[in-house]
Amino acid sequence: MGKQYSQKTLEERKQQMAEILQNLEDGVKEVFTSENYIRYLETFSKFHNYSFNNTILILAQCPQASFVASYKDWTEKFNRIVKKGSKGIQILVPAPKKFWEEEECTRPDGSKYTRKVERRKLYFKIGHVFDYSQTTGDELPSLTQKLEFETPELNRLINSLFATSEVPIHYDYDLKENDANGYYNLVKKEIFLKADLKALHKLKTIAHEYSHYYQETLYKEHTKELDRDTKEVIAESCAYCVIEMLANETNMEKLSSDEYSFGYIASWGSKDLKELKSTLDIISKISNLIFYWVSKQFDVS
Numbered sequence: 001m002g003k004q005y006s007q008k009t010l011e012e013r014k015q016q017m018a019e020i021l022q023n024l025e026d027g028v029k030e031v032f033t034s035e036n037y038i039r040y041l042e043t044f045s046k047f048h049n050y051s052f053n054n055t056i057l058i059l060a061q062c063p064q065a066s067f068v069a070s071y072k073d074w075t076e077k078f079n080r081i082v083k084k085g086s087k088g089i090q091i092l093v094p095a096p097k098k099f100w101e102e103e104e105c106t107r108p109d110g111s112k113y114t115r116k117v118e119r120r121k122l123y124f125k126i127g128h129v130f131d132y133s134q135t136t137g138d139e140l141p142s143l144t145q146k147l148e149f150e151t152p153e154l155n156r157l158i159n160s161l162f163a164t165s166e167v168p169i170h171y172d173y174d175l176k177e178n179d180a181n182g183y184y185n186l187v188k189k190e191i192f193l194k195a196d197l198k199a200l201h202k203l204k205t206i207a208h209e210y211s212h213y214y215q216e217t218l219y220k221e222h223t224k225e226l227d228r229d230t231k232e233v234i235a236e237s238c239a240y241c242v243i244e245m246l247a248n249e250t251n252m253e254k255l256s257s258d259e260y261s262f263g264y265i266a267s268w269g270s271k272d273l274k275e276l277k278s279t280l281d282i283i284s285k286i287s288n289l290i291f292y293w294v295s296k297q298f299d300v301s
Contacts, residue, residue, distance in 0.1 A: 016126060020090050024053055027060035028276050032268045038257050039063065040280075041237060045244030048288055052281045054091040058129075061089045067140065068129040080137030088128025095125045153298070154199040154252065160297040161206055167213055169206065171195040181205045184212035200255060203246075204239045207290050211238035214286045222282055229264045234283055236260050241287035242294060249295070 031040045043059040046066065050058065058065050068089060074080045100116045107113060132140065162169050172182075172192040182193040182205040191209040193202060212235050215223045223231060240260050247254045268276060 013126075017124075020057065020092070020126060023060055023090075024056055025273060027056040028273060028280070030060070031056070031280070032265055032276065037262055037265050038240075041240050042244055044284055044287070045241045046248060048241070048245060048284065048291065051092070052277070052284050055284070056280075057091050058089055062131050064133070065089070065131040067132040070127065070129055074130060074135050074137075078135075078138065078140060080135040082130050082135050086130055086134040088130055091127050091129055092124040093127035095123045097121050097123055150251075151199055154203065157294070157297055158199060158202050158206070161203075161294065164293070164297065165191070165210075167191055167210075169193065182209050184209045184216070186216055189213070189217075200243075200253065203294075204243055204255060204259075207242040207294070208235045208239040210290050210293075211235035211286050214289060215282075218289075219282055219286065222278065226279075230268075230279065233262060233264050233268075234279065234286070236262060237283045238287045238290060241283070242290050245287070245291045246294065 030036055040056075040059055043063075043065070044052075044055045047055050047058055047068065058068060062068075069078065071082050071088070074082055098118060098120050101119050102114045103117045104112055104114050167189050169191045170193070173195050175181075175192075175194040179194065181197055181201060182191065184191050191206065191213065193205050193209075197205060212231065215231055215234060223234070226234075240257075243252075243254055246252050268279070271279075
């Protein structure tokens, strides 16, 4: 049986929702310092199946969270018990409501009549999840067993990405040591990589340039007004998330955060909340698309 929470009055529920939305707003603003931004990307990479809003809420309430689930899921799916006295992490849970509405219609002869049509509206309610550290019981296989992923596997993965990419990926043998590791050719719609990159840097660069590809195609309406620096941060963020997601599922090494460039982040603090949320939402969506493609090559997803 799920954990029971005391019944609240309508006013108490409104107040609770107002507080969680304020926490969400504060959490978004807190993301935009260099240290907090990396922490947000790491949290998103762990919980990329959760919505952007819930990722922010998990980070704000439990920065050290590693794996979260509802009280019921811990008990029934994972055979683990939530420790007595543990405080649930509040998240927003979709709660669609169905209602009927009268609609005016016109007959072929021009006369009017009304009919009832079913409508649906999406509301949200407050739910609770608990971190792995708040539970006891059976070990989670996903936390104790990871896929072997050394350099040979990584090279095979990269070859598979070349073969299955939606856009052609080539090596540019003219790129010198101090040049960029790769680029996306907007006119040709092709990705080019520096030929002598190590395997992990090839993967990072593919993810980075694939983000540019999606920004200029699938998400063009969302990014067309963004400046070049912002698009670069989005691409670098997606590369970071994809590497983190893969490392969370395998024993693949990760690059140091020093090998990523997020210097432009500090200036984002002056943007309005809607713009900040939109940018983070784009990062989460594109990262998931790239991760889905990459993980399909070796059945991680």
